[in-house]
Amino acid sequence: MNTAKYTPLFAMLLFLVIFTALLLNTLAADIHWGYSGDEGPANWGELSPEYILCADGSAQSPIDIRNASELDLVDIEFHYGETANNIFNNGHTIQVDVDPGSHIVYNGITYDLLQFHFHAPSEHTIGGEAAPMEIHFVHQDPNSGTLAVVGIMLTEGDSDNKAYAAVFDHLPAEVSAPEAMGDPLSLASLLPEARTYFTYQGSLTTPPCSEIVRWLLLDNPVALSAGQIAAYRAIYDGNARPVQPLGKRDLLLDSGAATRA
Numbered sequence: 001m002n003t004a005k006y007t008p009l010f011a012m013l014l015f016l017v018i019f020t021a022l023l024l025n026t027l028a029a030d031i032h033w034g035y036s037g038d039e040g041p042a043n044w045g046e047l048s049p050e051y052i053l054c055a056d057g058s059a060q061s062p063i064d065i066r067n068a069s070e071l072d073l074v075d076i077e078f079h080y081g082e083t084a085n086n087i088f089n090n091g092h093t094i095q096v097d098v099d100p101g102s103h104i105v106y107n108g109i110t111y112d113l114l115q116f117h118f119h120a121p122s123e124h125t126i127g128g129e130a131a132p133m134e135i136h137f138v139h140q141d142p143n144s145g146t147l148a149v150v151g152i153m154l155t156e157g158d159s160d161n162k163a164y165a166a167v168f169d170h171l172p173a174e175v176s177a178p179e180a181m182g183d184p185l186s187l188a189s190l191l192p193e194a195r196t197y198f199t200y201q202g203s204l205t206t207p208p209c210s211e212i213v214r215w216l217l218l219d220n221p222v223a224l225s226a227g228q229i230a231a232y233r234a235i236y237d238g239n240a241r242p243v244q245p246l247g248k249r250d251l252l253l254d255s256g257a258a259t260r261a
């Protein structure tokens with residue numbers, strides 16, 4: 001066989017295979033999804049094979065919080081420092097990328113805090129009731145890649161929440177790149193003082209809906225002013241996935257919550 005004759009054909013095939021792989025990769029990264037219409041949550045699973053868990057998963061998030069089993073659970077150990085307010089609009093929410101160093105320890109595992117972002121209204125509901133907003137602090141175990149997300153309901157209070165002022169004073173209305181804006185943030189001051197929680201095993205609430213999340217939902221809210229909530233909702237109003245079936249999963253409530261003031 002004259003291999004020289006076949007080399008150009010082989011090279012062409014190889015090129016086609018690589019080109020197709022690159023094209024598919026680009027398409028997958030560009031799959032548009034949103035919160036309404038054809039690109040809305042009911043259709044996420046059909047938008048891409050990579051989003052199949054959004055339709056077919058068995059441990060999806062968010063959920064309605066009800067009938068939790070009370071147990072004496074371990075505390076979430078927060079080791080939160082300061083971060084520049086690296087804020088941006090990613091097209092689905094407003095997010096702050098957190099400077100390295102802040103983390104939680106949960107059940108002996110250290111999860112690094114990567115970022116926090118917002119949903120309006122809340123994604124989780126409590127007894128069927130949504131809060132005006134919900135904040136998600138996304139942490140990752142660098143060894144396994146699994147996530148621990150601390151969720152907090154944001155309710156409406158009488159005055160501006162000063163701890164959140166740098167964030168809500170610099171909400172980017174248009175899609176943008178991370179940029180340090182305003183004063184640095186003291187991350188612990190973004191949390192409520194009582195940190196008892198609900199917990200269950202679930203998923204990302206956005207495509208690809210990966211089932212890799214230990215959810216830790218604090219049962220005490222944080223209050224923002226009506227103006228702060230309105231400022232966010234002027235940009236994103238309705239970026240919340242509907243609740244998903246709990247199914248056979250355990251939903252636990254830290255029994256310390258029952259005795260809180």
Ligand SMILES: [Zn+2]
Pocket residue numbers: 117118119136205
């Ligand atoms: Zn979220």
